[in-house]
Amino acid sequence: QVQLVESGGGLVQAGGSLRLSCTASGSIRSINYMGWVRQTPGNQREFVARITNIGGANYADSVKGRFTISRDNAENTVYLQMDSLKPEDTAVYYCTALAGTMYWGQGTQVTVSS
Numbered sequence: 001q002v003q004l005v006e007s008g009g010g011l012v013q014a015g016g017s018l019r020l021s022c023t024a025s026g027s028i029r030s031i032n033y034m035g036w037v038r039q040t041p042g043n044q045r046e047f048v049a050r051i052t053n054i055g056g057a058n059y060a061d062s063v064k065g066r067f068t069i070s071r072d073n074a075e076n077t078v079y080l081q082m083d084s085l086k087p088e089d090t091a092v093y094y095c096t097a098l099a100g101t102m103y104w105g106q107g108t109q110v111t112v113s114s
Contacts, residue, residue, distance in 0.1 A: 002026045002103040004095045009108030012085055016112070020080040022095030022105055030099040034071065034078040038091035039107070048093070051078060063089075085112045 008020040024031060035050025049069040051057045057069050068081040078095065090112050095105035 002097050002099050004097055004103055004105035006095045006105040006108040009110045011111045014087055014112055014114050016085050017083045020093055022078045024076045024097055028076050032098045034097045036080050036093055037096055038093045040091045087112045087114045
């Protein structure tokens with residue numbers, strides 16, 4: 001079992017920045033990668049970014065160049081630095097971890113005003 005706790009969401013104006021954090025606990029040695037998925041107000045679920053346990057990262061085209069995913073293995077924490085935010089980035093952001101099965105955090109709301 002893996003538990004994920006997110007923090008860092010909030011309200012920001014377009015062009016601003018936010019940083020999300022996700023700390024994993026439990027069977028962390030079984031985690032292959034961690035990442036972020038978002039659910040938009042229209043209820044579409046979208047891949048955002050992910051990072052492997054050796055640091056390889058992938059991004060959705062819609063966030064490439066604006067978002068950066070990183071991890072602190074000592075703290076079992078993954079970060080999502082979001083810059084140049086746009087109103088269309090408004091969503092609930094979920095931390096995910098693949099460890100045999102996919103685990104999800106509780107979600108954190110990000111709202112970008114125009």
